[in-house]
Amino acid sequence: MQRLEERIRAVYKAGGRDQLLEILLLSGGASDFFNRLRVVATLADQDNRLVENLKESTERLNSLLADLDHEKQDELAVRSQMDRQRALIEAKLAERRQTLAAIDSQVAQIIAQERQRELEEQERLRQALARLLNGGQHYEGPLPQTDDAVLNQFIETAVTYLGIPYMWGGDRPSTGFDCSGFTRFVYAQHGVDLPHYSVYQANLGIPVELKDIQPGDLVAFGFPVRHVGIYIGNGLYVHAP
Structure with missing residues (x-):
């Protein structure tokens, strides 16, 4: 099978x-x-x-x-x-x-x-x-003097940094100064804090007539403000040109 x-x-x-x-x-x-x-x-x-x-x-x-x-x-x-x-x-x-x-x-x-x-x-x-x-x-003569020793020191500080090269936006000697950077730096050496812009700086102060200006005052020019410097007396001012 x-x-x-x-x-x-x-x-x-x-x-x-x-x-x-x-x-x-x-x-x-x-x-x-x-x-x-x-x-x-x-x-x-x-x-x-x-x-x-x-x-x-x-x-x-x-x-x-x-x-x-x-x-x-x-x-x-x-x-x-x-x-x-x-x-x-x-x-x-x-x-x-x-x-x-x-x-x-x-x-x-x-x-x-x-x-x-x-x-x-x-x-x-x-x-x-x-x-x-x-x-x-x-001006190349002697610095103006006041009866205020602190103010005289402030003036000396301001003229110390004359001749630093101009630099737009600069706010220190190592980089150069523009006008508001120069004033901001000088005032800062004496405990005054300013913004880095000429219009803002001018708006912080109290406007006075030119005949009433005092050494140490901020000098602002233009409308709107375009330039600033520091008045040091005897018709002189310092700035970042």
């Missing part, structure tokens, strides 16, 4: 349907026929299960491949969208940089123009103030 089953299996696998039929017909009785038929049916059932399993596996594989294809398409779509967004952002950044560069250029030009205008205005004010205080002459 075992040899018969092996033969039937071999014939079945080889696809010999006519030979299978011959094997069934050559059975040695009803019992032998049914045994042979059972073997053939078992083989057929196993084949059907294999076919179904193969079909299910194929369907699952196709489904997985379809999912992978969809995921790949989605990934490509996301990458494409990200590339477009990146290009848009880079274009906006480039435009922003150009705008900022143009603004920086305009600001630099405005600062340069304002600086030149301030220098011209300061020179005009210096000359006008010099004419008012000492007839426009450069």
Whole structure:
């Protein structure tokens, strides 16, 4: 019987349907026929299960491949969208940089123009103030003296820093002085704190007539104020020219 089953299996696998039929017909009785038929049916059932399993596996594989294809398409779509967004952002950044560069250029030009205008205005004010205080002459004589030793020391401090190079925005000897930086530094040496801006400095004081000016007073000129210095007496003043 075992040899018969092996033969039937071999014939079945080889696809010999006519030979299978011959094997069934050559059975040695009803019992032998049914045994042979059972073997053939078992083989057929196993084949059907294999076919179904193969079909299910194929369907699952196709489904997985379809999912992978969809995921790949989605990934490509996301990458494409990200590339477009990146290009848009880079274009906006480039435009922003150009705008900022143009603004920086305009600001630099405005600062340069304002600086030149301030220098011209300061020179005009210096000359006008010099004419008012000492007839426009450069003074090289002895320092004016007062009855107040502290005030005399203040005057000496002020003239000590004459000749420091002019520096717009400067407020110390190591960097240079502008007019309000000079007055701020001198007054600070004697415990008086002033802001670094001529208009603010002028607004802190009490306005007096030129005839009433006293040594140590802040001299401000222009409206709005454009230049400041320190009056030291005898029609003289010191400043950062």
